[in-house]
Amino acid sequence: MSDEKFIHDAQTVLKFIQIYCNDKHKDAVKTDGLEKLTYQNRALHVEVKFNLCEECKKTFDISYRNLQECPHSEKPSCRKCPSPCYERPDWKHVAKIMKYSGMKQGLTKLKKFLKITK
Numbered sequence: 001m002s003d004e005k006f007i008h009d010a011q012t013v014l015k016f017i018q019i020y021c022n023d024k025h026k027d028a029v030k031t032d033g034l035e036k037l038t039y040q041n042r043a044l045h046v047e048v049k050f051n052l053c054e055e056c057k058k059t060f061d062i063s064y065r066n067l068q069e070c071p072h073s074e075k076p077s078c079r080k081c082p083s084p085c086y087e088r089p090d091w092k093h094v095a096k097i098m099k100y101s102g103m104k105q106g107l108t109k110l111k112k113f114l115k116i117t118k
Ligand SMILES: [Zn+2]
Pocket: 020, 021, 022, 024, 025, 028, 052, 053, 054, 055, 056, 057
């Protein structure tokens, strides 16, 4: 995949995990971190910041590594992927996070659209 696509996907997956962690692990000990994105052993000069609990950091590490190693030029939806890179329990966990944060974001957009403020 292109660098742009890789950066976009890495940022998206982190954003989703961050939303999930903010909501679900409010009381967990969190670590601030910075990841300099690399792809195919090249530095991309893009940094992503996170504030995640240990569990979510691990989830991000797995997702990020899988994304780096994704053999597809255009990454298909993981559900339809012919060569899934996630171990089954990991994939289920990531899918749960994506679903949760995706719905939450959809809701936020809808609220903005309808001009309903919290
Ligand atoms: Zn967390």
